[in-house]
Amino acid sequence: MTILTSQMSLLLLLLLSLTTFHRSVSSNDQKLVQCNEKDEETLLIFKKGINDSYGKISTWSTEIDCCAWEGVHCDNITGRVTELDLGNHGLTGEINLSILQLEFLSYLDLSQNWFDVISIPATQHNITHPSNLIYLDLSTDSIYASPLKPFLHMNNLDWLSPLSSLKYLNLSFIDLHKVTNWLQAVNTLPSLLELQLYNCNLNNFIINPSIQYSNLSSLLTLDLAVNNLTSQLPNWFFNLTKDLTYLDLRWNNIHGEIPSSLLNLQNLRYLDLSFNKLQGSLPDGISQLPNIQHLDLNSNMLSGSISSIVGNLSSLHYLHIGYNNFSGEISENTFSKLSYLDSLDLSSSNFVFQFDLDWVPPFQLSYLSLSNTNQGPNFPSWIYTQKSPQLLDLSSSGISLVDKNMFSSLIERISHYLDLSNNSLTVDISNLTLKGYTLYLSNNSFTGGLPNISPNARVVDFSYNSFSGSIPHSWNNMKELININLWSNKLSGEVLLPFSDLKQLHILNLGKNKLSGTIPINMSQKLQVVILRDNLFEGTIPPQLFNLPDLFHLDLAQNKLLGSIPDCAYNLTQMVASNNVNSFYADVTYELFTKGQDYMYNINPRRRTIDLSANNLSGNVPLELFHLVQVQTLNLSQNNFIGTISKMIGGMNNMESLDLSNNKFCGEIPQSMSLLTFLEYLNLSCNNFDGKIPIGTQLQSFNASSYIGNPKLCGAPLNNCTIKEENPKNATPSPENEDDDSIRESVFLGMGVGFAAGFWGICGSLFLIRKWRHACYRFVDGVGDKLYVTLMVKLNSFHRN
Incomplete structure (x- = not known):
């Protein structure tokens, strides 16, 4: 047994030695491989347009091998550049898309920088070598886009056509409003799996009927949120691909009804149509989407009953359908199959809530919003059963009566956001410690002292209540506080x-x-x-x-x-x-x-x-x-x-x-x-x-x-000012009166001089220039003759009559 153990130890030692030797050789081989000169030249051309205020790409020097440059990754064997990762490096200046001429580049991330312009070289359209690019991210982010720092602009997407291997494309926050054929351009990418065009100022669904869009059949993720798509949802749109799992169209101006062709997307897991102008009722077939997990229809104009439709979506984790015109009854039967539900928003709806007092839901919510709904006067008892809520919004819900112990225990469990404002709650919560980061309890009748607050609190609005006493010493630890409102x-x-x-x-x-x-x-x-x-x-x-x-x-x-x-x-x-x-x-x-x-x-x-x-x-x-x-x-x-x-x-x-x-x-x-x-x-x-x-x-x-x-x-609008007359002999003119008199004298003097100049300018000319004088006499004689003749004709006519 001892001999066997020794042999196995020796064998393990030999294997370890071989592994170490192999790594050493591989490491030496990597050090021996140098960056391709053509790739280095392309990278240096790209660098010329970049302003690097943070010195992130200061290593880009010919004195250092380009495979060791910041963000550059090369193939260990060939030395060709395969990846360029400069995301979130604080870069400004120009994105020169000549960088796409790197023959073996498969990954390019320039996202979340401060670039001013995108340059598309003419040679980009004539790339002869097959593209290996799989991942391309040129997006920025909302924190970088502002009126002082406008979005990047791009007038065409024709440069995409050579990138036939592209699987991931993100152009979010690049202004594409001049690109009317964006869908056709994307159709040239047969391998595309994910397309992110968030906030690109797209304004149409224009499609050329003669073009077949079969190249988009592999698409799994499509994000067109926060654009200006003002049309209806065309039926053909949901026929582009049947494998789509993620579709985000929120914050557009899409109107009309939800087309029944949506039901073609049987693999759909994520659907967000919120903040649009959709109308009508939900297609009945939505309940037949077996894989839907995230459904957001918030803030539209949808109507009708949803209980039977939503109740069959047993895979739902996220259901936000508030701020619509939905109606009908909501009861425990609506949620009996939704055991995975984690986030629920029914705010500002006309539902009639019919829950048994002893109902225990099959789910545990982390997010619940029932704001501006008719819940009261009793606090909904089923909410007490939720063990770890992060957000609870019951503002403007007509609640006045609570079970004090269960209510106190619940609001102490809220870890992030609590909004109970605009109700009629009269509870004393002075002994509680609220853990939420954001706390809205305004416009109630809370009594007693102020509660203790988490040191991580950021917003505290307890205005319009009846809290008394002093501000607790425990509030001294709220180092993250941004807004404190204790008004009234x-x-x-x-x-x-x-x-x-x-x-x-x-x-x-x-x-x-x-x-x-x-x-x-x-x-x-x-x-x-x-x-x-x-x-x-x-x-x-x-x-x-x-x-x-x-x-x-x-x-x-x-x-x-x-x-x-x-x-x-x-x-x-x-x-x-x-x-x-x-x-x-x-x-x-x-x-x-x-x-x-x-x-x-x-x-x-x-x-x-x-x-x-x-x-x-x-x-x-x-x-x-x-x-x-x-x-x-x-x-x-x-x-x-x-x-x-x-x-x-x-x-x-x-x-x-x-x-x-x-x-x-x-x-x-x-x-x-x-x-x-x-x-x-x-x-x-x-x-x-x-x-x-x-x-x-x-x-x-x-x-x-x-x-x-x-x-x-x-002076107006009061009574007019009256100045008492004084004896002129004894009156002492004030500086103001002297100023007024001097101004008046200047005006009159100017008028006199102007009249004299005009008079002698005309009369003097007639006196000195003979031709003018004779012309004037002839004019006066002619006018006199015409007046005489006219007068005599009128008199003769009068005598005849």
């Missing part, structure tokens, strides 16, 4: 959140509570919205608030703030520049008092606002405030401001609402205010303004209520 609750005490640690915070709304103390000094530099309105904050306004570059909405109204507006270097870039900031709005709405009344607005950086009204602020208004030329709403009313209004206010030409009422401003209203052509609301009442209201279309369009309470102010 009963919260009190000082705000002790370390805002300087919340470096991702964009939106801070603590308005309409009873919070006290001073405004926190250190704030996140990413703040865009700060609303502390209608609280008990006191002390001065921190200068740091005016050094937030992305801030476009500041509302500190109705507090007990003292002192003056900070006199500092304002760094409110968004209130000076017209560019929009990248923001996380998360469908946030807020109340804004503007144009003399309350409005509900969606968070929008195009609406820039400063509201410091109803405090105890005093002193002069800093000149820096009038440099914020993009501000549309400025409200400084009900304070104790003094001094004059700077003429620079005329440069705030985007102003729509200006309220300076109930202060102690004095002096004249600046003439430059007449330049505020977008002004829709103005209130300067109850100040100490004097003089005449400047003449301008805007300022005279407001009624007298905008100016009352200024005893020394006159």
Whole structure:
């Protein structure tokens, strides 16, 4: 036995040695193989058009073998380039498709870069060698495409025809709106298995009836989402290939009914027709698609009953049919066969839900949306049985009654997204810890203290409730928080959140509570919205608030703030520049008092606002405030401001609402205010303004209520100004009167000089030039003769009559 064991050990050692030797030889062989010179030349031509700001392809040098260049892979034996992988390398400049002339290239990935242009060499259409290219990805991504960085454009796809071996093609985010024959071009690729044309601005299904599209029979995946396909779904479209497993046509403008030819796709597993304009009922045969796992018909105009159709799709994992006009009854029978269901969306539908109270579904959902459906008043008991939900949306569902223990346990299990807004829930959840990243509980009647929140929370909207007490200390750990909205609750005490640690915070709304103390000094530099309105904050306004570059909405109204507006270097870039900031709005709405009344607005950086009204602020208004030329709403009313209004206010030409009422401003209203052509609301009442209201279309369009309470102010729309006559001997002309008199004298003098020049210009010419003088005499004589003859004829005719 020992001898046998020794022999086996020796044999294993020998095999290991041989393997090591083979690898060593292979490695040495690889080192000996050099890059093909022709391939190297092609790569260097391709590199010439590329701007490599990150130095990712700095290895592309003739001093290094091209098989060792970044992203380049060669065949170990021949040294020919077989793969080029430069995806997500931060490259800009030109994609030169001469790179396709690499004879043995099978894989080319240039996706998710910042290229500006695609160059198609004329020789590309004349490639004589058979193409080995199997994989081609030139796509970019939405984070790279913007108005400042437009999509790549391509005017034709004829260069595809030599690529007969291509199996994967991705041209997503390349503008192809000028390519009217895109389907014919793709038909030249007989081996194609996957076609990705997401967001390519395609606008038609144009097809040439004389062309046979049999070359597309191998196609398995087709993505035409987010284009501008405005026609109906033609029947022939579903005859292109019978092996299709993945079809995405969402976010187009496709209208009409779903054709019955869809049923030809018996292998279909993924179908997305959402966000189109489809009408009519579902074809009955959809229930006969045996392999369908993902069905998304969301946001169309489809109608009819779906219970019997959907109920037979036993392979379904994903069913989103909300935001349609479907009707009929939904019961446990609808879902009795859907044991694999994981994601369900029936939002904004007219279904009648008929579930037994003790029904236990055959599935466990990770995603459930029943928003804007009639579920109440009782919370649907079957939802309590879901053990690991990641998303739950029951907003606007008429729910008011819950089983407190089961409800508390359920919402603590939600790991990502919880939306219970716009119901009538009155539960005390102060002892709970909510784990979701996004939490919408607004517009309910939740009582007690605020619940604990996961450190990973990003959006917290608890507005319009009855939460009381202070903000919990546990909230100090929410380092990922982007939006916090506690508007209109009963919260009190000082705000002790370390805002300087919340470096991702964009939106801070603590308005309409009873919070006290001073405004926190250190704030996140990413703040865009700060609303502390209608609280008990006191002390001065921190200068740091005016050094937030992305801030476009500041509302500190109705507090007990003292002192003056900070006199500092304002760094409110968004209130000076017209560019929009990248923001996380998360469908946030807020109340804004503007144009003399309350409005509900969606968070929008195009609406820039400063509201410091109803405090105890005093002193002069800093000149820096009038440099914020993009501000549309400025409200400084009900304070104790003094001094004059700077003429620079005329440069705030985007102003729509200006309220300076109930202060102690004095002096004249600046003439430059007449330049505020977008002004829709103005209130300067109850100040100490004097003089005449400047003449301008805007300022005279407001009624007298905008100016009352200024005893020394006159001019339209108030009473006309009256000037008391003084003894001319004792009257001392004011500089303004002197200016008016000098202007009047200049006008009259100019008129006199002009008349004299004109008169002597004509008469002097007649006096000095004989020909002109004789011509003038002849003209006058001729006119006199004609008048005499005409008069005599009229008189003779009169006598005869």
